[in-house]
Amino acid sequence: MNIQGKPHRTIGWSVDRSAVEFIDQAALPRTFSVLRATSLDQIALAISSMQVRGAPLIGVAAVYGLALAARADASDRALASAAAQLIETRPTAINLRWAVEWAQAKLAVVAVASRARRAEELASELADLECAIGKQIAEHGVKLIAEHHRRAPGRPVQVMTHCNAGWLATVDWGTALAPVYLAQQLKIPIHVWVSETRPRNQGLLTAFELREQAVPHTVLVDNAAGLLMQRGEIDLVIVGTDRTSAQGDVCNKIGTYLKALAAKANGVPFYAAVPSSSIDWKLADGVKGTPIEQRDEAEVRVVGGVELLPKASPVTNYGFDVTPASLVTGLITERGVCAASRAGLAELFPEHRA
Amino acid sequence: MNIQGKPHRTIGWSVDRSAVEFIDQAALPRTFSVLRATSLDQIALAISSMQVRGAPLIGVAAVYGLALAARADASDRALASAAAQLIETRPTAINLRWAVEWAQAKLAVVAVASRARRAEELASELADLECAIGKQIAEHGVKLIAEHHRRAPGRPVQVMTHCNAGWLATVDWGTALAPVYLAQQLKIPIHVWVSETRPRNQGLLTAFELREQAVPHTVLVDNAAGLLMQRGEIDLVIVGTDRTSAQGDVCNKIGTYLKALAAKANGVPFYAAVPSSSIDWKLADGVKGTPIEQRDEAEVRVVGGVELLPKASPVTNYGFDVTPASLVTGLITERGVCAASRAGLAELFPEHRA
Numbered sequence: 001m002n003i004q005g006k007p008h009r010t011i012g013w014s015v016d017r018s019a020v021e022f023i024d025q026a027a028l029p030r031t032f033s034v035l036r037a038t039s040l041d042q043i044a045l046a047i048s049s050m051q052v053r054g055a056p057l058i059g060v061a062a063v064y065g066l067a068l069a070a071r072a073d074a075s076d077r078a079l080a081s082a083a084a085q086l087i088e089t090r091p092t093a094i095n096l097r098w099a100v101e102w103a104q105a106k107l108a109v110v111a112v113a114s115r116a117r118r119a120e121e122l123a124s125e126l127a128d129l130e131c132a133i134g135k136q137i138a139e140h141g142v143k144l145i146a147e148h149h150r151r152a153p154g155r156p157v158q159v160m161t162h163c164n165a166g167w168l169a170t171v172d173w174g175t176a177l178a179p180v181y182l183a184q185q186l187k188i189p190i191h192v193w194v195s196e197t198r199p200r201n202q203g204l205l206t207a208f209e210l211r212e213q214a215v216p217h218t219v220l221v222d223n224a225a226g227l228l229m230q231r232g233e234i235d236l237v238i239v240g241t242d243r244t245s246a247q248g249d250v251c252n253k254i255g256t257y258l259k260a261l262a263a264k265a266n267g268v269p270f271y272a273a274v275p276s277s278s279i280d281w282k283l284a285d286g287v288k289g290t291p292i293e294q295r296d297e298a299e300v301r302v303v304g305g306v307e308l309l310p311k312a313s314p315v316t317n318y319g320f321d322v323t324p325a326s327l328v329t330g331l332i333t334e335r336g337v338c339a340a341s342r343a344g345l346a347e348l349f350p351e352h353r354a
Numbered sequence: 355m356n357i358q359g360k361p362h363r364t365i366g367w368s369v370d371r372s373a374v375e376f377i378d379q380a381a382l383p384r385t386f387s388v389l390r391a392t393s394l395d396q397i398a399l400a401i402s403s404m405q406v407r408g409a410p411l412i413g414v415a416a417v418y419g420l421a422l423a424a425r426a427d428a429s430d431r432a433l434a435s436a437a438a439q440l441i442e443t444r445p446t447a448i449n450l451r452w453a454v455e456w457a458q459a460k461l462a463v464v465a466v467a468s469r470a471r472r473a474e475e476l477a478s479e480l481a482d483l484e485c486a487i488g489k490q491i492a493e494h495g496v497k498l499i500a501e502h503h504r505r506a507p508g509r510p511v512q513v514m515t516h517c518n519a520g521w522l523a524t525v526d527w528g529t530a531l532a533p534v535y536l537a538q539q540l541k542i543p544i545h546v547w548v549s550e551t552r553p554r555n556q557g558l559l560t561a562f563e564l565r566e567q568a569v570p571h572t573v574l575v576d577n578a579a580g581l582l583m584q585r586g587e588i589d590l591v592i593v594g595t596d597r598t599s600a601q602g603d604v605c606n607k608i609g610t611y612l613k614a615l616a617a618k619a620n621g622v623p624f625y626a627a628v629p630s631s632s633i634d635w636k637l638a639d640g641v642k643g644t645p646i647e648q649r650d651e652a653e654v655r656v657v658g659g660v661e662l663l664p665k666a667s668p669v670t671n672y673g674f675d676v677t678p679a680s681l682v683t684g685l686i687t688e689r690g691v692c693a694a695s696r697a698g699l700a701e702l703f704p705e706h707r708a
Contacts, residue, residue, distance in 0.1 A: 198576065221553050221608065223612065224608050226612040230611065257584065303662070304658055309550075313573050314571070316582075318578055
């Protein structure tokens with residue numbers, strides 16, 4: 001997608017392949033800058049500090065990190081250690097584990113001497129794959145938007161999202177925003193309601209993306225989502241996911257659950273855009289079983305560099321919550337849209353049928 | 355209540371009665387300062403800019419403003435104009451209108467020459483009345499907290515609140531926090547979960563109050579309320595109100611509705627502390643009929659003096675939402691706790707029976 005009219009990806013090899021280059025998302029939207037990493041540790045830090053963020057993207061970034069590790073030492077032992085280090089950076093997003101294990105399995109069958117080169121290719125392959133998956137999610141999801149447009153053609157379709165599940169959260173296209181970008185290409189009038197998404201305000205990344213793509217949008221505080229749905233201002237909600245359980249419970253950025261409750265109470269369809277790499281096929285009950293990352297309390301205390309809350313008041317800072325499948329209208333996957341249930345997922349992914 | 359160990363009220367006459375003194379709540383919690391007003395316009399600006407805030411307090415402040423107006427001109431026409439100016443400062447909170455009309459009615463029967471003096475007394479009377487009402491709400495509400503303590507005596511009762519409905523929002527005691535303060539005096543172990551309450555972060559005022567009263571508490575982002583309730587961390591929710599309809603729909607700071615939805619979904623009792631001055635007896639359906647104030651978009655764009663969101667992204671900024679009575683377990687009034695319904699309110703306030 002574009003920044004100042006020029007197409008970008010969020011991550012990739014430098015031209016001479018000496019380093020991984022990635023957009024610094026901790027500096028956005030105020031400052032656009034591209035960082036370089038030449039070691040596993042630098043990638044691990046970029047992921048844990050959220051310079052690189054978004055469930056699909058951190059999976060891709062981890063494979064780039066594994067490739068850098070393989071340059072230093074491609075032995076089974078070194079790669080296993082690197083894989084463990086990468087997986088530990090963010091406990092909730094399952095893509096990370098999926099991507100690392102995918103690359104590990106492919107490297108295991110390659111001679112040690114060839115692994116660094118193969119890992120370099122795998123990172124690029126996974127980046128391309130994520131782009132293709134985003135495009136497929138766009139094509140399935142845009143039908144939902146088109147359906148709302150058909151019913152009320154005289155006005156823009158009103159989509160609400162949460163956090164950032166746009167192209168910045170992936171390599172290109174995005175997940176939740178991919179159908180929005182395709183709708184715009186197809187000239188379906190659309191308007192996106194962007195909740196600021198405390199803490200860390202990733203909604204501001206979403207606003208940045210939408211501005212750069214010239215998609216009409218309005219920013220709201222997270223607290224305002226219920227009122228807007230109660231007033232009939234929202235046609236559908238589309239969010240991303242960090243881990244969706246095998247029965248369709250959707251773990252996503254903290255606050256998603258509140259939006260899903262408001263959507264259900266007001267008859268607003270609520271969709272999650274779910275690349276299959278973010279499905280935890282081994283986990284049935286996502287509400288009970290999803291590990292919820294607790295992050296640095298500074299994310300709550302400090303906004304824009306200003307400490308708003310003194311240390312004398314304790315803080316809690318969970319990064320995610322889980323929306324039970326009963327509140328989810330459907331899952332938009334790369335193979336199509338299905339019900340948020342074991343049966344729904346089994347229709348699209350029969351190879352994972354229990 | 356105390357600030358640095360010394361008891362304060364939020365508003366009152368200066369010792370020589372030349373001015374109204376009030377705590378500047380826009381500067382809190384970073385800076386504690388007391389401002390002086392000697393004119394109607396200064397009070398009106400203090401209310402609209404939220405230097406003075408909280409539904410009960412702005413009602414009281416308005417009567418102080420009316421008293422300052424009466425010093426300049428106590429004619430019927432001048433007072434009607436002052437009343438209209440004050441009522442317009444904040445459209446949602448009904449206390450404001452109630453308080454102004456209460457004072458106007460009392461002044462109408464007094465000779466013009468005596469009105470300035472009478473208005474001065476009325477402001478002090480209303481301030482005392484609000485304190486007494488806060489204490490009564492404390493006494494009724496603390497029984498709900500004591501009941502949870504009786505059921506699980508080995509641990510603190512876990513109360514969640516939203517925004518600031520503490521003593522800073524009134525003259526002393528508060529509404530939603532009044533039962534909390536009384537519980538602490540009665541040695542009932544208690545812990546308060548404070549949502550930061552974007553925009554304007556009035557949760558930080560709540561944290562400030564609780565720190566100064568040494569009440570254990572933890573601050574969360576608004577988005578985290580659902581997860582905490584889903585995990586069984588919350589025993590009961592108590593919020594304030596800016597206007598409660600005759601059938602028990604509770605208008606309060608934006609985001610209250612989302613907490614009520616989460617409470618209902620997770621079997622957590624949800625109470626509103628409602629001084630009867632905040633009941634709009636003429637309004638039945640609060641969801642449809644409550645005027646919702648839209649405030650300056652800078653409240654969303656700028657946090658701690660830092661502009662987080664550029665002007666190129668539009669913003670919406672509603673100050674309040676309405677929680678339908680069906681989500682409200684009960685209303686804590688100065689006369690007792692009742693069901694959030696016309697019948698429930700009629701039991702306690704038979705004089706308002708339709």
